[in-house]
Amino acid sequence: MGLFDATARAFALLASGDAALWQIVWVSVKTALSGLLLATPPAVVLGYLVAMHRFPGRRIVVWLAQAALALPTVLIGLLLYLMLSRSGPLGSLGWLFSQPGIIAGQCLIGLPVLLAFTLAAVQALDPRYAETALAHGASRLRVMTSVLHEARYGVMAAVISGFGRVISEVGCALMVGGNIEGRTRTITTAIALETSKGDFAQGIALGIVLVTLALAMNGVLVLLQGDAHNPGARL
Amino acid sequence: MTLLLSVQTLHKRHGERVLFDIGRLDIAAGAAYVLTGANGAGKSTLLRMLGGLERCAGCTVTFDGHHLPLYPYPRQLRQHIVYVHQHPILFSTSVAHNIAYGLLARGAAGRALHGCVDEAMAWAGVAHLRENDPARLSGGEKQRVALARARVLRPRLLLLDEPTANLDGAAREQVLALIPTLVDQGTSVIVACHDRDLINLPGVQRLKLRDGRLETRSQHTPPTWRTR
Numbered sequence: 001m002g003l004f005d006a007t008a009r010a011f012a013l014l015a016s017g018d019a020a021l022w023q024i025v026w027v028s029v030k031t032a033l034s035g036l037l038l039a040t041p042p043a044v045v046l047g048y049l050v051a052m053h054r055f056p057g058r059r060i061v062v063w064l065a066q067a068a069l070a071l072p073t074v075l076i077g078l079l080l081y082l083m084l085s086r087s088g089p090l091g092s093l094g095w096l097f098s099q100p101g102i103i104a105g106q107c108l109i110g111l112p113v114l115l116a117f118t119l120a121a122v123q124a125l126d127p128r129y130a131e132t133a134l135a136h137g138a139s140r141l142r143v144m145t146s147v148l149h150e151a152r153y154g155v156m157a158a159v160i161s162g163f164g165r166v167i168s169e170v171g172c173a174l175m176v177g178g179n180i181e182g183r184t185r186t187i188t189t190a191i192a193l194e195t196s197k198g199d200f201a202q203g204i205a206l207g208i209v210l211v212t213l214a215l216a217m218n219g220v221l222v223l224l225q226g227d228a229h230n231p232g233a234r235l
Numbered sequence: 236m237t238l239l240l241s242v243q244t245l246h247k248r249h250g251e252r253v254l255f256d257i258g259r260l261d262i263a264a265g266a267a268y269v270l271t272g273a274n275g276a277g278k279s280t281l282l283r284m285l286g287g288l289e290r291c292a293g294c295t296v297t298f299d300g301h302h303l304p305l306y307p308y309p310r311q312l313r314q315h316i317v318y319v320h321q322h323p324i325l326f327s328t329s330v331a332h333n334i335a336y337g338l339l340a341r342g343a344a345g346r347a348l349h350g351c352v353d354e355a356m357a358w359a360g361v362a363h364l365r366e367n368d369p370a371r372l373s374g375g376e377k378q379r380v381a382l383a384r385a386r387v388l389r390p391r392l393l394l395l396d397e398p399t400a401n402l403d404g405a406a407r408e409q410v411l412a413l414i415p416t417l418v419d420q421g422t423s424v425i426v427a428c429h430d431r432d433l434i435n436l437p438g439v440q441r442l443k444l445r446d447g448r449l450e451t452r453s454q455h456t457p458p459t460w461r462t463r
Contacts, residue, residue, distance in 0.1 A: 128324040131288050135318045136337035136388065150327060 009201035010208060020181070021202060025209050028186040031099055032167040035106025036114075039162065043111050044155060047118025048144055052130060065119065068112030073105075074171025080105050081175045097178035102186070105172035110162040117161055121154020122147060153225050160221045164214060239264040239391060239423050240285075241297040245305075247280055247289075254280060255447045262392065262425065267418045269434050270427045272444030278427035279321070281444065282394040285425070286318030299391070314341075315391040321400055323381030325369035330361060330380055333369055337388045351387050359383035359413060375406025382413050386422075393417055395426045399433065 013021060050061055082088050084096040084104075095101035129150050133143040148155060170188035177184030179193060187206045194203040242260040246253070254277040262268065272278050283289040285296075287308030294305040296312075303309045317337075325333050335343075335352045343351070356362040359379040364372065372380065378398055385393055398414065399407045411432060417424055425442070426433055434441065441452040 126324060128320055129326070131318075132320065132324045132326075133336075133340075134313075135286055135288060136340055136384065137313055138336075138340040142340050146326060 003200075006200040006204050010204035013201055013205045014208065021205060023182055024185050024187055024190045024206065027099065027184065028167060028188075029213070031102040031106055031173070031186065032163060034103045035166050036110050036159065036162055038103070038107045039110040039114055040159060043114035043162075044118045044148065044158070045144070047115045047158075048122050048148060050115075051119045051122035052144075052147070062119065065112055065116045069116055071112070072171060073109055073169040074175065076108050077105060077172030077175035080108065080172065084176065096176065097180060097184060099177075099184060101176040102173050102184060105176045106166040106169075109169055109172060110166045113162040113165050114158045117158030118151075118155055121151040121158065124154065125151045156221055156224060160217050163217055167213060168210065236266065237264040238262070238297075239299065242285075243295045243297070245281070245284060245291070245294050245296075247277060247284065247291075253447050255444055255449065257281075257449045260442070260449060260451075262423055263440075264391070264423055265418060265421045266423050266440060267415070267436075267438065268423075268425045268440045268442050269436075270425055270442045270444065271429065271434060276444040277447075278444055279396050282318060282396050282425065282427055285392075286316055286394045287313060288318060316394065317385040317388055317390040317392075318394040319381050319385050319396065319398065321397040322374075323377050325372070325377055325380060327368070327370060329366050330364045330369060330372070331356065331366065333380055334384045334387055336384060341388075355383040355387040358386065358416070360409065373406065375402050375409055378402065378406075378410050379413065382410070382417075386417060386420075389420075390422055392423045392425070395424065395428075397428050397430075398426065399428065399430045 047065075050058065050065070080101070081096065083090045084093065084101055085091055086096075093100070095104060125147060130143050130147050133146045138146060168188060170192055173179075173184070173186045174189045174192070177186065177189065179185050179189040185193075187210050191203045191206050194200070194206075238261055240260075240262040242257060242262075245255070245257040245260065247255055270278050270281065280289055284291045284294065284305060287305070291305040296303055296305055298312055298315070301311065303312060305312075326336065331352055334355050335348060338348050338351060353362070356365065359382055361376060361379050361383060364376060364380070369377065369380065382395075382398070395414070399410050402410060407430075411430075414424060414426065414433070415436070428434065433439070443450040443452070
């Protein structure tokens, strides 16, 4: 089957409302958003704290956070597999080959992205924002919320990037989820499987969904950002 | 004259270089001071230390009769001393929210909050900018909003870092006119500046940082600085 035929069949598959295909999309979106939801609060707070405070070993923390961005997801999957396997320390949870297992993996994969991007966004902000908040009697919590509000576009970009990383990863979802049809099969693991079987149409259909999701998420970010960052000169 | 703040030891080093070493500095309640000195003499650093924005290990002050360290900065000082940057930072909300910021941080709410904010905006002449985006304000408007945001907290001591720097014409005059009215309401004000018009105002106590030492000179005119 040629690329053209496969693509035509992919669109037909999407339009037909194929239940199995949309189940895969649903599992992917659900696990990605859940993982992101769990990772975002601690990663953003940690990113803020590392950006705002000077402490011994800070540069090592920054280095590790940035290095973790390049960590292969399959390695995270392997570590999580060993933790969640029956003989592992978290085996009693029974999360291996289940959606909670995938969510835990997505959370671990999203964390460094969110942390590193939040850290960069807060570090790039004028430090006088925090000083102004402090000088007007704000508590530490209010200083943090004020600073994060000012860095909100950077933080939003962190969340979008985190979503992009978790929804597009395949290694961890495959190892920890097991690619079980109807339960733990995600867009990426399904694409890998269908391609190996020679069913390119479903792979392309799921690829189209993945690209649409990426475009939609980034579109939301662009809409939220508006013109806020460009009050000055335009070239 | 009642003593508001008395600095016993205040020193700052940048590596081996001693920026300043101040043995004693007394600030009277309801008095105005101008702090002068060459660029790099440490004017901003001194104000930032008094405002709790610069680490100041081992420095102590007496505020309102209480002996306090400057680091970690005590809550008692934070409630009564407000520092305003040379180029004020306004949060990207609205002018009204910026002015309410400190009051909100202190738990104010309801009609009392709105009344204070309205009064401060009228005082600074920025009532018409209420819902404006602070990023679109001029330098003079930003400075007046920052002064209103500080004034609304009724600080005992206000530290202004070159409030008229980079302003000229009407914007500078408007800011200059606001500062004495702060003293009128009983706030002590220390203004770091190079502005001759501010330095030569009658009744202003002059402080000068030179070679790491603080020189104090008061004028012969009455010791308080009142609205002209």
